[in-house]
Amino acid sequence: MGLAIAGMFGFLMVNLVVALVAISMESTVALGVAAGFLALLGLGAGVVLVVLRKSWSIGLGLGLMIGWGLSSIVTAGFCTGLNPALYT
Numbered sequence: 820m821g822l823a824i825a826g827m828f829g830f831l832m833v834n835l836v837v838a839l840v841a842i843s844m845e846s847t848v849a850l851g852v853a854a855g856f857l858a859l860l861g862l863g864a865g866v867v868l869v870v871l872r873k874s875w876s877i878g879l880g881l882g883l884m885i886g887w888g889l890s891s892i893v894t895a896g897f898c899t900g901l902n903p904a905l906y907t
Contacts, residue, residue, distance in 0.1 A: 822875055826882020827889065830861055834890050838898045854900020861887025861899070 834857055841853035861883050868880025887899060896902030 820878065822878030823882040823885065826865075826879040827886035828882075830883050830886030831890060833857075833860065834886070834898055850900060857887065857899050 837853050837857055841849045844850075865880040865882075865884035865887070868876040868883065871877075871880075891899045891901055
């Protein structure tokens with residue numbers, strides 16, 4: 820439970836930094852790269868950690884995926900690149 824919360828907050832902090840950097844660049848390519856990176860980090864690394872089946876990796880992997888999903892829902896896809904119409 821604790822590692823899931825740590826993974827979620829860890830992803831949210833990385834998401835905040837990556838989103839601010841991508842928005843400050845004001846480039847659609849930077850936004851696409853940031854969205855791909857965040858999806859790969861949140862979902863890709865989360866699945867890999869869950870598949871490892873270690874006690875610490877399952878919680879951390881679930882936390883990363885929960886963080887990606889939560890930030891997608893709360894920001895209507897703005898911070899994770901799911902809604903590119905918000906960028907224009």
